[in-house]
Amino acid sequence: MPEPKGTKGKQGTLEVVCGPMFSGKSEELIRRLRRAQIAKLNVLTCKHALDNRHTIECVVTHNGNKLKAEALSSVEDILRLGQEKNIDVVGIDEVQWFDNYIISIICKLIEAGKRVIVAGLDLDFRGVPFGSMPILLAVADHITKLQAICTICGKDAHFTQRLVNNKPANYDDPVILVGAQESYQARCRDCHAIDKQPTFSKSCQYY
Numbered sequence: 001m002p003e004p005k006g007t008k009g010k011q012g013t014l015e016v017v018c019g020p021m022f023s024g025k026s027e028e029l030i031r032r033l034r035r036a037q038i039a040k041l042n043v044l045t046c047k048h049a050l051d052n053r054h055t056i057e058c059v060v061t062h063n064g065n066k067l068k069a070e071a072l073s074s075v076e077d078i079l080r081l082g083q084e085k086n087i088d089v090v091g092i093d094e095v096q097w098f099d100n101y102i103i104s105i106i107c108k109l110i111e112a113g114k115r116v117i118v119a120g121l122d123l124d125f126r127g128v129p130f131g132s133m134p135i136l137l138a139v140a141d142h143i144t145k146l147q148a149i150c151t152i153c154g155k156d157a158h159f160t161q162r163l164v165n166n167k168p169a170n171y172d173d174p175v176i177l178v179g180a181q182e183s184y185q186a187r188c189r190d191c192h193a194i195d196k197q198p199t200f201s202k203s204c205q206y207y
Contacts, residue, residue, distance in 0.1 A: 148186030
């Protein structure tokens with residue numbers, strides 16, 4: 001059977017694991033990458049160099065589970081390492097911290113036949129779509145959206161609450177602030193607190 005016009009060979013896939021903090025995103029990423037290793041596939045695990053909450057050399061979950069990783073600040077490094085012929089699977093933790101060029105990098109890895117698995121926050125602490133995540137969710141082959149448990153009422157939590165001196169952060173505070181339980185909580189929509197709600201324009205831009 002003739003090959004369809006425009007076919008570039010076997011394509012890879014993109015899996016996105018998203019949700020608020022404390023929902024088990026990194027845990028799920030590690031689980032999938034370890035299964036790939038058991039299947040004797042060559043795995044590259046990457047994280048942003050900003051993530052030094054536990055150890056810079058590993059992806060670490062909030063319950064202490066860990067997997068060795070490359071700590072990178074440049075998306076070009078992910079492409080360079082991921083395009084190596086012996087790499088089958090590329091995992092990226094906290095993908096929302098990389099600049100939006102990560103979208104192009106991931107698409108190039110998929111075109112190179114790689115299975116790409118990313119984990120990240122779909123919403124920032126304001127409740128606004130976080131960085132590259134909306135587009136990655138749109139182009140993903142498979143999406144897993146996890147929920148945490150609201151620390152206030154115990155319902156399913158979809159939001160990440162940032163706290164400053166035990167009070168809700170302000171909408172205009174910096175979007176990226178590295179932290180864990182000392183700075184963040186998982187909360188449901190009813191319990192999530194912010195001094196103003198995001199407003200979306202007709203063009204879907206938010207301010």
